[in-house]
Amino acid sequence: MGFLLNCLPGGGPSTSHPEWRADLFASLAAGVLTCNYPGGRHLSPFLEDLAIMGLLRRLFGRKEAAPVAVTPPSPTPSIAPPPAPSSSKPPTARDVDWRSSEIHLLLLSRFLDARPPDRVPEYFAQALGESPAATVQWLLDRGLLVPASLPATVAFWNSVADLKALLKERGLKVGGKKQELVKRLLDADETGMRKRHQTERIVECSLEARERVTQYLADKKREDNKMISAALAAIRAGDFAAASQLVSAHEAKQLTFEVENPLALPSPPRETEADVNAIQKIFTLRPKILSQMSERDWSALHVAQALSHLLHGRFSEEWLPPDFVGVTKFPADVARRMLYFHFLHVERVEKYRAAGVTEGKVLCGAPNQGTCPECMELDGKTFTLDKAPELPYERCTCELGCRCCLTAVISF
Ligand SMILES: [Zn+2]
Structure with a gap:
């Protein structure tokens, strides 16, 4: 069995x-x-x-993934200039134009917020053609990733509770937002805090990298929104096959990662027929838990859930009309989830x-x-x-x- x-x-x-x-x-x-x-x-x-x-x-x-090697931290993280790029290295997979390489842009996008340099999943390796640690080091060498400021470092490594404890130890006030706590602590004891975090480095995108990555993400978002609008329109028009194909075409353009996981059973390839059958079924379902819902809202909810199905469970309330009421006991998102659970x-x-x-x-x-x-x-x-x-x-x-x-x- x-x-x-x-x-x-x-x-x-x-x-x-x-x-x-x-x-x-x-x-x-x-x-x-x-x-x-x-x-x-x-x-x-x-x-x-x-x-x-x-x-x-x-x-x-x-x-388990092997730990990523990190270069020893610079003693003055906030002002150390990046090392000059090495030109004697043999060409490797990373000798690509990072500005047009999606995988490099995706990797950089993880550093829009400052974080430790080893926080790139190992599954990036296949697309990078080398270990993520090697690429991160290359980006550091090129000055595209730079050491984060001391306030960012302190904020990253300490929770609000930690900061309050540190302030209390120094006889300082403990009220305020996280940024204020960091500032108060650094104003009082910059040397001490620098010493405390001297071996814990975090890095972030340089201005140049940040600009390009932000533009890349905005372009992606625009493309994504275009696909969503077209797929929603197709579903509303009853053309489920067209919606499935729009999503397929969009997915085919995305960078995919092979994540090694013994539990992840490969999904069967998307089949328009299976998508159409699933959406047809979704449109027939009206779980009793949502029985108060109006006819008009049922139609909107079915459309939103149909798209969510095509997008593997992704959902945004923007897919529902602004005047969607749903049921009084649940917010719109929960109503949508109840339809999904029922399916x-x-x-x-x-x-x-x-x-x-x-x-x-x-x-x-x-x-x-x-x-x-x-x-x-x-x-x-x-x-x-x-x-x-x-x-x-x-x-x-x-x-x-x-x-x-x-x-x-x-x-x-
Ligand atoms: Zn219950």
Whole structure:
């Protein structure tokens, strides 16, 4: 029998739910993995958050990325000039025009806000043709990344609580915003703070890099907005195939990364027919939890959720008309999520049936995680698939919407 791993991105019962975890372990033990989260490749960022990831890594033998080498810090970070570029190096993958290289611009964009030079994920390596550490060093050598100022360094490495403690130690006032705390601390003890952070360097884009990266991101945003408007128009006009193709064409132009993760099952290639079927289904769904909604809002919500489906769960309230009302108990975003959860629920039940599963157990999180009493009444109950309540649960009063999820009851 197939094993069904239920992963609701940002939804479903809390991933710390003991039964959810037991399910996962039992399923891992069974050794058959079927992921029913659309866009399987995107499973990893979600699962990364799980405390059990450590165990999963061991189970699958995932290797941790090697630590990135960082050059020793400059003693006076804020004023040290960048070293002269070396011209004797043999040409490498990084000898490209950084101004027109997307991967270099993307890497630089991570440093619009100051951060340590080793905070570039290893998965950049493939597109860079070398380790991210080597590229970062090259950008530092070229002066495109520069050491951040002392105030930025202090602000980066200290939380507000840390800053307050440091101020208190020095008999200074502890009130104000973070920037004010940093300034007060530096005004009083610049030498001490410089010493405290002399081995912890952070870097940021140079003015030149910042200008080009900002322009690049603005161009990307414009292109993205154009695609969104065209796809929304196509969906509203009922041309779901055109919407799917617009999204496909846009995605094909994007830089993609191969992220090594044993849990990330490759998503099947986008198929217009599957997209059209999914959107047609979305348009038929009206979960009872949203039953107060007006006819006009249903149509707007279906359109927004259809696009969200094409974009792997991405959503913006801007896709809804400005006068969207929805339902009184939820904000528009939650209403949209309830439609999405209902779609997942319907799909899930179909998959259970196809896999020969006949019973499902409702899992709803816990009262201390904001689950309402109505949902808690369902928690842990087993139903035959025919008798299972519609999810999201129509009587749910959870502030963030119902997170109940029907998991398959499987006997091994
Ligand atoms: Zn609830």
